Amino acid sequence: MANYMDIIASCKDKPGGIIEAYHAIQKEYNYIPQEALKEAARAFKVSEAQAFGVATFYSYLSVEKRGKYIIRMCESAPCHVAGADEVLKTLEAHLGIKVGETTSDGKFTLELTECVGQCQATPVVTINSEPIFGVKPEMVPEILAKFK
Amino acid sequence: MDIKLTIDGKEVVVPQGTMLIDACRQAGADIPTFCFDPDLKLAGSCRMCVVQPKGWRNLVASCVTPAQNGMVIETESPDVIEARKVVLELMLARHKLTCHTCEKDGECNLQDYCYRYGVTESRFVGKVHSLFKDDSNPFIERDYDKCVMCTRCVRACDEITGARAINVMDRGHHAKIATSFDGELADSPCVFCGQCIMVCPVGALSSKIAAGKGKPAQNEKVLTTCTYCGTGCTLELNVKNDKVVGVTSNRDPEWSPVNRGALCVKGRFGWDFINSPERLTTPLIKENGEFREASWDEALNLAAQKIKGIKEGYGPDSLAMFSSARITNEENYLAQKLMRAAIGSNNVDHCARL
Amino acid sequence: MAQEYRVLLEYADKINPEKASDYIKVGGYKGLEKARSMNPKDLIEEVKKSGLRGRGGAGFNAGMKWSFVPQYPETKYVVCNLDEGEPGTYKDRIICQKNAQALLEGMAICGYAIGSKQGYIYCRGEYPFVVELLKNAIGNAKESGALGEFDIEVRMGAGAYVCGEETALIESIEGHRGEPRFKPPFPGVEGLWRMPTVVNNVETFACLPYILTNGAEWFAGIGAKSYPGTKVLTLTGDIENATYFEVPTDYLLRDVIYELGGGVKGGKKLKAVQVGGTSGAFIPPQNLDTPIDFDSMSAIGAALGSGAVFVMDETRDIVDIVNRIAKFFEHESCGQCTPCREGTFRCKEIMEKINNGRGSLQDIENLKLLARVMMKASLCGLGQAAPIPITSTLTHFEYEYLRKLV
Ligand SMILES: Cc1cc2nc3c(=O)[nH]c(=O)nc-3n(C[C@H](O)[C@H](O)[C@H](O)COP(=O)(O)O)c2cc1C
Ligand code: SF4
Ligand code: SF4
Ligand code: SF4
Ligand code: SF4
Ligand code: FES
Ligand code: FES
Numbered sequence: 091m092a093n094y095m096d097i098i099a100s101c102k103d104k105p106g107g108i109i110e111a112y113h114a115i116q117k118e119y120n121y122i123p124q125e126a127l128k129e130a131a132r133a134f135k136v137s138e139a140q141a142f143g144v145a146t147f148y149s150y151l152s153v154e155k156r157g158k159y160i161i162r163m164c165e166s167a168p169c170h171v172a173g174a175d176e177v178l179k180t181l182e183a184h185l186g187i188k189v190g191e192t193t194s195d196g197k198f199t200l201e202l203t204e205c206v207g208q209c210q211a212t213p214v215v216t217i218n219s220e221p222i223f224g225v226k227p228e229m230v231p232e233i234l235a236k237f238k
Numbered sequence: 239m240d241i242k243l244t245i246d247g248k249e250v251v252v253p254q255g256t257m258l259i260d261a262c263r264q265a266g267a268d269i270p271t272f273c274f275d276p277d278l279k280l281a282g283s284c285r286m287c288v289v290q291p292k293g294w295r296n297l298v299a300s301c302v303t304p305a306q307n308g309m310v311i312e313t314e315s316p317d318v319i320e321a322r323k324v325v326l327e328l329m330l331a332r333h334k335l336t337c338h339t340c341e342k343d344g345e346c347n348l349q350d351y352c353y354r355y356g357v358t359e360s361r362f363v364g365k366v367h368s369l370f371k372d373d374s375n376p377f378i379e380r381d382y383d384k385c386v387m388c389t390r391c392v393r394a395c396d397e398i399t400g401a402r403a404i405n406v407m408d409r410g411h412h413a414k415i416a417t418s419f420d421g422e423l424a425d426s427p428c429v430f431c432g433q434c435i436m437v438c439p440v441g442a443l444s445s446k447i448a449a450g451k452g453k454p455a456q457n458e459k460v461l462t463t464c465t466y467c468g469t470g471c472t473l474e475l476n477v478k479n480d481k482v483v484g485v486t487s488n489r490d491p492e493w494s495p496v497n498r499g500a501l502c503v504k505g506r507f508g509w510d511f512i513n514s515p516e517r518l519t520t521p522l523i524k525e526n527g528e529f530r531e532a533s534w535d536e537a538l539n540l541a542a543q544k545i546k547g548i549k550e551g552y553g554p555d556s557l558a559m560f561s562s563a564r565i566t567n568e569e570n571y572l573a574q575k576l577m578r579a580a581i582g583s584n585n586v587d588h589c590a591r592l
Numbered sequence: 593m594a595q596e597y598r599v600l601l602e603y604a605d606k607i608n609p610e611k612a613s614d615y616i617k618v619g620g621y622k623g624l625e626k627a628r629s630m631n632p633k634d635l636i637e638e639v640k641k642s643g644l645r646g647r648g649g650a651g652f653n654a655g656m657k658w659s660f661v662p663q664y665p666e667t668k669y670v671v672c673n674l675d676e677g678e679p680g681t682y683k684d685r686i687i688c689q690k691n692a693q694a695l696l697e698g699m700a701i702c703g704y705a706i707g708s709k710q711g712y713i714y715c716r717g718e719y720p721f722v723v724e725l726l727k728n729a730i731g732n733a734k735e736s737g738a739l740g741e742f743d744i745e746v747r748m749g750a751g752a753y754v755c756g757e758e759t760a761l762i763e764s765i766e767g768h769r770g771e772p773r774f775k776p777p778f779p780g781v782e783g784l785w786r787m788p789t790v791v792n793n794v795e796t797f798a799c800l801p802y803i804l805t806n807g808a809e810w811f812a813g814i815g816a817k818s819y820p821g822t823k824v825l826t827l828t829g830d831i832e833n834a835t836y837f838e839v840p841t842d843y844l845l846r847d848v849i850y851e852l853g854g855g856v857k858g859g860k861k862l863k864a865v866q867v868g869g870t871s872g873a874f875i876p877p878q879n880l881d882t883p884i885d886f887d888s889m890s891a892i893g894a895a896l897g898s899g900a901v902f903v904m905d906e907t908r909d910i911v912d913i914v915n916r917i918a919k920f921f922e923h924e925s926c927g928q929c930t931p932c933r934e935g936t937f938r939c940k941e942i943m944e945k946i947n948n949g950r951g952s953l954q955d956i957e958n959l960k961l962l963a964r965v966m967m968k969a970s971l972c973g974l975g976q977a978a979p980i981p982i983t984s985t986l987t988h989f990e991y992e993y994l995r996k997l998v
Contacts, residue, residue, distance in 0.1 A: 105785070106767030109750055113717075124419060131418075134767060137402030138418035139426065146407045147769040147926075149751030150717045153419070166679030167870055168828035168902055170916045204753060204920055205679035205870075206718040209828040209900075210835055219720050282774035283928045285969045296976070297968045302774040317968060321931070324965040328934035361958050362934070364941040387933065406769065406927070409752070411937035413927030 092118050094126035098133045108134040108144060112151050120160065120199075121152040149203070157192040157199035159237045161185075164214045166205035172212035173226070178202075180227040181215075184234060197237070243309040258300035258311065259287055267313040270322065270351045272439050273388035274301040277489065277498070278397055284388050286325055286351070290315045297321055319355065326352055327360040334370075334383035341379075341448070342441030344455040348386060369414050373422045377430045377446055377507045380423075382414055385442040391415060391434035398500050403428035432506040436487060436499055447507050448484030452476060457483060461493060464505040467563045467590070468570075471497035473505050482512045549581060558585035594847040597814070597840045599822050600798050604690035610728040612736040615693035621738045623804030627701045628740075635705045639800070642808035643820045648673050648756075648793030649868070649897045650973075651819065651886040660780040661706045661788045668708035669789040670699050671765070671779075672797055674715040674722070675749055675756035678869025679920065680900035683824035684794035686836050688722050691798065692729040693738075698797030700742040701804060702790055711744040712784070714761050717751050753924040757972050758791040759783075760926065771928045772972035795824060815841030816885035823884060823899050830857040830905035839884070846880040848901055860905040864989065868897020870917050871977035873984035874910070893984065910992040914981050915943040921978040932975025935966040939982065951997050960986065 094115055101111040108130055115126050122130075122145050131141035145151050163169075163178045182188055185198050192199040208214045211223035215233070222233060240251050245265035252261045262269050272284035282302030289300045292310035297317060312318065329348060337343045352358070369382035389406060392415060396402050403426040407416040417426035435443045457476035464471040472494035476484035485506050489499030511517060521537035522529040532540075548556055559577040561570050574586045598604070607614035615621065627635050640655030661668060672695065676684040688695060699711045715723050726746050733739045752770045754760045759773035762784050783789025799821055803811045812820045824838045825848060832854030839848065849855065849865065856862050864874045867884070873894040875882075882888050889896045904913065922940040927933045942959050945951045963979030970976045986993065 104745075106765055108767040109764065110747065113748055113750065127418075136767070137396075137405065137427070139403060139405035139416070140768075142416070142418040142420075143405035143407050144767065144769055147409050147752065148717070148749070149923075151750050165916070166920060167866075167913055167916055168680045171829060171904070171908060171913065203718075203751070204677070204923065205681070207676055207682040207685050207716070209680050209682060209826065212828065212834075216718075219718070280774070281928075283930070283971060285930050285971065288969050295968075299774065299971070304776065320961075321965045321969040324935075324961060325930045325969070328930055328938065331934065331938065362938040362962070364938060386930070387927070408927070409769070410922060410925040410927040411933055413933065 094119070094123065094129060098126070098129050102133045106134075108136065108141065109148070109151075112145060116151065120156045120158065121154060124153070127153065149201075155192070157197050159197060159217050160199045160201060162201045162203040162206070162216045163189075164204070164206050164208075164212075164216070165202050166209075168205070168209045169213035174213040176227050177213055177215065177225050177230065180230045184230050198234075241305050241307050243305055243307065243311065245311045246313055252305050256305045258289060258298065258303045258305050258309075261305045262289060262300055262311065262313050269300055269313060270347070270354070271301060272347055272386055273390060275390050275393070275437055278390060278393040278437070281389055281393070284325070284386065286322060288318055288321050289313045290318050322351070323355050323357055326355060326357045327362055329386050330357065330360040331362040331364065332366050332383075333386075334381065340384070340441040341444040341453070342438075343453050346441055347439035371416075371420075373424075375422060375424045375428075375430065375446075377503065378423060378432065378435060379444045379446050379449065380415075381442055381444070383442075384440050385415060386440055387413060387415075388439060389415075390437040390439065391443060394433040394437045395428075398433045399429065399431050401427045401429050401431070404434070430503040430507065431501060432503070433500055435506075436489070436501075445484060445507065447510055448476070451483035452478040459486070459488075461488060464501070465564055466502075466504040466508065468566050469496060470566075471501055471505055473501060475509075482509055485509050545581070554582035555585060557581055557583055558587070559583075561586070561588050563588065563590040594839075594843060594851050596837050596852065597822055598838045599802050599814075600687055600694060600795065600824065601690050601838045604686075607691075609688065609690060609692040610725060610732055612693055612729075612733040612738045615691075615697075616736075616738070619805060620693050620801065621697055623801030624697050624700050624704070624738070624740075626804045627704050632705050632707065635701070638808050639705070639803065642803045642811040643818070644796065644799055644803060644811065645819050645886060646793055647795035647799075647823065647899070649678075649895070651896070654792060654796055657780060657792070658702065658705050658790055660778070661790060662781065663707065665788055667710075667785075667787045668706055669784045669787060670703045670706070670708050670711040671758075671761065671784060671789055671791045672699055672711065672713040673756060673758065673761060673791055673793050674713055674719070675753075675761060676716055676719075676794075676898070677753035677756045677924075678871065678898040678900055680826060680828045680866075680902045681869050681898040682826050683836055683899055685719055685722055686826075687794050687798050687824065688725060692726055693733060694798040694801050695794055696729060696733050696739060696744060698800035699744060700739050701800045702792065702797065703742045706788070706790055708790075709741055709743060711742060712765055713744060713746045714755070714765055715746055715748055716755075717749045720748065723748050752926075753920075754926045754972070754974050757974060760972070761791065762789065769926070771926045772974075774971060815843070816883055816888065818887045819885035819896075823896070825884070825899045825901050827853050827901045827903065829903040830860065830908070831855075831901075831903040832857055841885040842883045844880070845875070845882050845884055845901075848884065849880070849903060853901075853903070856903060856905050858905075860907065862903065863906045863908055864904045864910065864985075866902040866904070866981070867900065868895040869900045869902075870920055871895075871974075871980055872897050872900070872902075873980050874914075874988060875984075876988040893987075895980075910985050910989045911943070911947050911996055914985050915940075915947040917981045918943040918978075921974070925974060925978075926972075929971040929975060931966045932970045932972075932978065935962050935970075935975065936978050938962060939966075939979065943982070946993060946996055949996055949998065951993075953997065956986070956993060956997075 097114045101107045131138045208221040215222045248265045250265045271287045273281040282299045287300045288297040290312045371380040460475040474486045487499040488494045523532045561573045577586045644654045646652045755764045755770040757772045760770040764770040779789045837852045879892045918940040921936040925936045
């Protein structure tokens, strides 16, 4: 696993690049650990309070530990009318968690998202940003089985 | 180039770059504000100061909109009043309305504006999730159930104090003021200067030291100079029944030329000793292990005699002087003069060096 | 039968969007060459003359916007808005995936016109694969020399619809919370790092090479007079052909749905169509014979917006859908200004109450009041537009609300 110090150092020269650094940190850790946030604040010369304010503003950034695979259910209107609620219920039942939670084995985190721009085949689920199209409740077990 | 505009039927002339709020005030209009603070960067976010330019589709926030030539402004049109009322009702809908016990009662913007616009209750009451921050620090109460999210505290902390201890976390309705990782102020770079309390337009931030001792309307405000250090900040003693029950500050540069209202932790919070029964009011001399009261002449004579004795017996360098930051430069000058010229030693130091 | 008219997407799937050489083979980078042979002032005039208006939602004349940029500062920026946050919209993704080089060329043309050597593309966090594609496309174009001295950097958003608002987008590139700035000053004067900045949508930039190559008159002659050119639309909801189309801007909404879209799914009747994304108005069937261009849509109280077309059939529950939309805005409000921060939350609460059969006439009155104030007093377009789905459905589908009241 790449060290967060190195990750941050590699983005340091981009003006205002703290969000880029957060993306890079999340790629390794799936969230922004406290120490990494503090280091980012230092590197980009902003207060820790501000670095924290930035990290908590964006839905795709998290300062809390998350699972290896982040499942996001799109609930925007086009996916909503295509049955997103049913898919979400099935996801919750299969994973045994509610939205916002992580499975006890640390594998899956379930989140809601607004439109991910793949509305040609609704409803859409993304797993680590990879879209899965036209998801029906009965497809859920098969989809989850692919992620080990 | 000057700009000519009409405000509530009056013609006003203002220099280019003047914000509408100043032009309106020049025309005698009373513009209500929450987020506007003349000493801080503009936010334009509370939308309380909206006014109506004739022919525009939307209302504009007067604190961030520059006056333009030929504008015709109404500051209390039906649309303006409706918007201000709704803004107040939206604030009230999540506000812990406990004016009777609130430290801000009587000088609170929210209370004043609700009174002005006759807003007794909110039509939008619904779910309220508490944002109160239980913070164990001894100085500042952070009751965000009364916060209107004007962000003046954040800007004051950044721009006046430079501590940058707080910021906004999360977004939307869930946004709130927080330190990094939403911790306590004591674990943040906060220096407990209380500038955030000073700028807060409501009772979300208040002094724990002054809590319960007197409401603004009950207190007489006496301007004085802080005695803690030689900077000489102006502060306002809040006096009730001849007792100091709090310290606030005056931001008017005419009255507070040195600090313009800014104080440090000592000036703002370090006054509760004044009425302490343990406070010394007369010199004491220790005899046979016991203190007894003495006159100033007796005490000073005794000290002079002892100092003389030590100097004669062991030489001037067996003495040292340690002076205080609470006295002025002039007094400190005299203190080192006494040590060097009268006693003959360079052993002088000062607490501000530590 | 009304046809698609492909300009931006003519070579979709026939060329590799990452390769400048593919694009050059089909006439690419000729527009930039032509632009650079012109004096920047004349170039801006040419763009003005084409009548090109912003494709990001506000419909501002592109050449006009560029003309506000002052000449004297050394540093200026060209920023491309690829935040594409309006639910039901994916046309900017399609333009990138099919014809990324046209976007780069368009940005370089703008750079030359305003005197900027640095561009940024702000791509939404939902499209990491588009970020990769664009980085490769830029690398390839730079290598081929097609972009000359003009540099482009890609930055990725992180899940915030409000960052599509141009000043919030700028704040985000600067590494801040995506909170919109008050205007004025406008980005053209004080934008990225407080320097003059032009922000345009992907589609707006991608039109430029074709305008320069074929001439302003050619472009001005396509589609609606006051909003010429083509528009890429994305069809979602209860529609047979849920896909994207490029059409001239005088194309009728009815034809979008019944010709290209193949009609309402399963042959059902149409109840409503929402154009422009989630902040758009709900349009009742009686208004279908309206051209999709900006001004015609405005005239019926709707908006072309991003060009999303969300179709709802006769069985759909309007109140439930508006409730979902209200939740969207509550989630996406930046939280800066009072009318929107608190208003979107209360709108959602009241919509939920009505949707769950607990609402009253008083709730509808409160919604209308909130909507009025949010539209007039919010700081940015998000809070100003958030009530539109509510007000437009209260106008055209009030009975759907009334039948749910207690
Ligand atoms: C809440 C909000 C979201 C917006 N989202 C987008 C967006 O995703 N893409 C976009 O191009 N413009 C968006 N805009 C419009 C931009 O602020 C801006 O007008 C546009 O990028 C200018 O480009 P154009 O003139 O080429 O359309 C949004 C505006 C608001 C108020
Ligand atoms: S902050 Fe103001 S309105 Fe709120 S309880 Fe205190 S005095 Fe009353
Ligand atoms: S007390 Fe001073 S340092 Fe602490 S948060 Fe308030 S303004 Fe900042
Ligand atoms: S605590 Fe006070 S100053 Fe700070 S944002 Fe809230 S109301 Fe404003
Ligand atoms: S209208 Fe909404 S999104 Fe825009 S500034 Fe206000 S709170 Fe933020
Ligand atoms: S609405 Fe779900 S992907 Fe667009
Ligand atoms: S006082 Fe003007 S917006 Fe707050």
